[in-house]
Structure formats: structure tokens, C-alpha cells
Amino acid sequence: MSDVSSVFSARLKIARLRKGITQMQLGVLAQIDEYSASARINQYERGKHLPDFNTAERLAAVLEVPAAYFYTRDDALAALLLAWSALTPEGRARLLVLAETLGETPGDKAAEG
Amino acid sequence: MSDVSSVFSARLKIARLRKGITQMQLGVLAQIDEYSASARINQYERGKHLPDFNTAERLAAVLEVPAAYFYTRDDALAALLLAWSALTPEGRARLLVLAETLGETPGDKAAEG
DNA sequence: CTTAATACTAAGGATTCTTTAGTTCATGGT
DNA sequence: ACCATGAACTAAAGAATCCTTAGTATTAAG
Numbered sequence: 124m125s126d127v128s129s130v131f132s133a134r135l136k137i138a139r140l141r142k143g144i145t146q147m148q149l150g151v152l153a154q155i156d157e158y159s160a161s162a163r164i165n166q167y168e169r170g171k172h173l174p175d176f177n178t179a180e181r182l183a184a185v186l187e188v189p190a191a192y193f194y195t196r197d198d199a200l201a202a203l204l205l206a207w208s209a210l211t212p213e214g215r216a217r218l219l220v221l222a223e224t225l226g227e228t229p230g231d232k233a234a235e236g
Numbered sequence: 237m238s239d240v241s242s243v244f245s246a247r248l249k250i251a252r253l254r255k256g257i258t259q260m261q262l263g264v265l266a267q268i269d270e271y272s273a274s275a276r277i278n279q280y281e282r283g284k285h286l287p288d289f290n291t292a293e294r295l296a297a298v299l300e301v302p303a304a305y306f307y308t309r310d311d312a313l314a315a316l317l318l319a320w321s322a323l324t325p326e327g328r329a330r331l332l333v334l335a336e337t338l339g340e341t342p343g344d345k346a347a348e349g
Numbered sequence: 350c351t352t353a354a355t356a357c358t359a360a361g362g363a364t365t366c367t368t369t370a371g372t373t374c375a376t377g378g379t
Numbered sequence: 380a381c382c383a384t385g386a387a388c389t390a391a392a393g394a395a396t397c398c399t400t401a402g403t404a405t406t407a408a409g
Contacts, residue, residue: 130289131289145354145355145356146355146356146357147354147355147356155398156398156399158399158400159398159399159400161355161356161357162357162358162398162399162400162401163397163398163399164356165355165356165357165358166357166358166397166398168356168357169356169357169358171357171358171397172396172397172398173288173289173396173397174397175286175364175365175397176243176244176286176307179307180309189308189310189313190307190308190309191304191305191307191308191313191317192304193307194289194292194303194304194306194307195302195303195304196293196303197302199328199329199332200302200304200317200320200328202332202336203316203320203331203332203335204304204313206332206335206336206338206339207313207316207335209339210335210338210339214338214339215312215313216312217338218316218331218334218335218338219312219315219316219319221331221334222315222316222319222320222323222331223315223319225319225323225327225330225331226319226322226323226327258385258386258387259386259387259388260385260386260387269367269368271368271369272367272368272369274386274387274388275367275368275369275370275388275389276366276367276368277387278386278387278388278389279366279367279388279389281387281388282387282388282389284366284388284389285365285366285367286365286366287366288366288395288396
């Protein structure tokens with residue numbers, strides 16, 4: 124994971140397996156031509172190639188993760204992105220407020236709670 | 237912003253201007269050769285080309301945003317990523333717990349607070 | 350052992366990016 | 380107004396990367 128394109132490949136594989144579909148199924152659902160879907164998804168998961176951003180967004184939509192998840196090296200941030208994608212619009216709004224609140228007066232115990 | 241590579245370009249420009257540096261300065265700080273730094277950053281900001289992920293990560297480091305920020309179409313999620321990058325490790329840990337808590341029992345008022 | 354499904358790969362044509370060598374735009378000085 | 384400077388921007392060709400094709404492993408079931 125410390126190397127280059129393995130961030131994308133590792134996240135993609137985790138998300139696909141979580142969804143329980145094959146490489147080919149993922150590719151076809153993401154509107155890749157059926158004759159190249161398998162090869163392309165495999166190349167992405169093996170870190171041989173990276174897709175363009177349009178394709179990444181379609182893969183993300185199929186796998187129900189934010190596209191940004193594929194570009195996140197930090198595991199904690201990746202977990203946050205997965206949590207985000209599971210939230211309702213209301214939950215997202217609340218989380219955003221919380222995030223910005225946590226950032227203010229970072230060490231001021233008196234202002235907390 | 238609805239179009240293809242304008243997600244990356246718009247986020248990059250916003251982050252650079254927030255930092256108050258020129259296109260050339262950004263490129264040089266991100267270890268791009270000084271003779272091509274200006275042209276490349278301009279091409280990224282105009283949506284003419286996209287950098288590889290290594291370059292994107294160096295740009296993100298200079299601009300103090302998560303690399304994932306450049307790949308986020310949703311403005312609310314982009315704001316969350318900026319807030320995340322401003323948090324301490326402790327703040328990040330707390331936010332992640334909150335995000336996962338918000339996801340459980342989404343509509344159960346009795347279990348809240 | 351055969352078959353079928355899935356995963357995986359090499360290689361070349363197709364596409365995209367980087368470099369180079371500039372031009373354009375904006376601002377300030379004289 | 381004119382010029383100089385810094386910053387933004389661009390075209391084009393060489394360099395790099397990806398997509399398609401065709402096919403080979405691998406695995407599991409019968």
C-alpha cells in the first residue's frame with residue numbers, strides 16, 4: 124500500500140469483494156464493453172493500470188462508495204468515506220457540522236461539550 | 237463542474253488560491269521541473285490534462301488537503317475532507333467514531349444523545 | 350479428467366500527458 | 380502611451396500510459 128498505484132487497486136478490490144461480484148460483473152455494470160471488462164478490472168486491481176476519472180466514478184457508483192475512496196491512502200479517512208456513503212442526507216449534514224466544530228478551538232476544554 | 241475533468245481542476249484552483257501561491261510556485265514546491273511546472277499546473281487547472289496520482293499526492297501535500305479532495309465532486313464531502321485535514325489525530329479519531337455512530341439506527345430518536 | 354467460471358497476462362494500437370517554446374493578459378513604472 | 384515584468388495560458392510533437400484483443404492460468408464442481 125505504500126507504493127504508487129496500489130492505493131487504487133487495494134481499495135477497488137476491497138469494495139468489489141464487499142459487494143460480492145466478479146471482476147467482469149463489476150466492469151459490465153460500470154458500462155465497460157463486455158469484451159474488455161474483465162481484463163480492465165483485473166488490470167486495475169493488480170495495479171497495472173489506472174482508469175480515467177469517469178470510469179472511476181462509474182465503478183464507485185456500482186460499488187456504492189465515494190469515488191474519492193479509491194484515492195485515499197489513509198485508512199482512517201477511507202473509513203470515514205465509507206461511513207459517509209452510508210449516511211442519509213441529514214446524517215451527512217450533521218457530520219459536516221461536527222467536523223467543522225471539532226476543528227475550532229482544538230485544545231480548549233472549557234469550550235467543549 | 238458537472239463535466240469530466242473539471243472536478244480536479246476546480247478543486248486544485250480553489251486550494252491553490254487559498255494557499256496564495258502562483259501556478260509555477262505550486263508546481264516547483266510539488267517537485268515538478270521548473271521549466272514545465274507552470275505549463276503543467278495550468279493544464280491541470282484548465283482541465284486540459286490530469287496528473288498521475290503521485291503528482292496529485294504531492295500537490296495535495298503542498299496545498300494541505302487530502303489528495304482525495306481533488307477527486308470529490310460533492311461539495312459537502314469536499315468540505316468534510318478540508319475539515320478532516322485541519323483536525324488533530326485526536327479530532328480525526330473522534331470524528332470517525334461520530335460518523336460510524338450516526339450511521340447506526342439512522343432514525344431511532346430514543347437511542348440518540 | 351473435463352468443463353466452466355474466474356482471474357490474470359502480453360503486446361500493440363489508441364489515447365493521454367509532458368516538455369518545449371512560445372503567446373497573451375494584467376499590472377506598475379516612467 | 381510605452382515598456383517591462385510576472386503570471387497565466389497555449390499548440391504541437393515526443394514520451395508515457397491505457398485499452399483492446401487474444402489468449403493462458405487457476406480454481407472448483409461434476
